[in-house]
Amino acid sequence: MKVKVKFKNNITSVRLLAKHPMETGRRINKKTGEKIPAKYIQELTCKHDGKVVFIAQFGTSVSQDPYLAFSFEGGKKGDTIQLRWNDNTGDVGRAEAKIK
Amino acid sequence: MAISRRKFLNILTTGSAACLTLLTPLSAFAAWAADAFKATELELALNRLLGSTELIESDDVKLGVPKIAENGAAVSVSVKTKIKKVESISIFVKENPQPLTASFSIPAGTRADVSTRIRLAQTSTVTAVVKANGQLFSKSQEVKVTIGGCGG
Structure with a gap:
């Protein structure tokens, strides 16, 4: 997971890219x-x-390697945020990022 | 042979314990709105996720999607609103096999401003639904998908 977290005007903005195939289950191997x-x-x-x-809930129509951007009030430079995803097969991905 | 009182009670306790162990893993996964994501029609997905299909069209919901997308595999979407007390933001693509695409919970302190990238199987209306104060506010826009990726 690639994560960028920035703090400005008392708002923490998060941008992330989670590496994941996001297979719909409808594709056919040619x-x-x-x-x-x-x-x-x-x-x-x-x-x-x-x-x-x-919290983001995804279905199969979110693009491969999902991109997300959101922001919340508070936080401060040097704080960390914790991210965690789980997929339909039980796999889990985690990341931590420092607020810059 | 009649079942003794003690035997009967034993069956009851082991039975209910088994039921409980079976039920716990289910409730742990209950957070993901499986029923709504599996719905194959927009109205059904709305009903299952938000409990209603009564949408209030509102210009206060800012939906950012391109009018034309050359590549339906990755279409940028942003949803933003100044409406107060937003609980959730959801994105629906009417013509996709499963219209509910993503749903975001917005706890107090988190801004109602989200961006992501989604798939469009074909030209379709994209609808953003903002739940606030128990009401559903929406904004829709059609996105044309050019097939073949030749930009035509």
């Missing part, structure tokens, strides 16, 4: 003629200071 099984992020949460500040 060589084998078989369906490629679904694999997509279902939930992504962001925590700051022990508090959940953002």
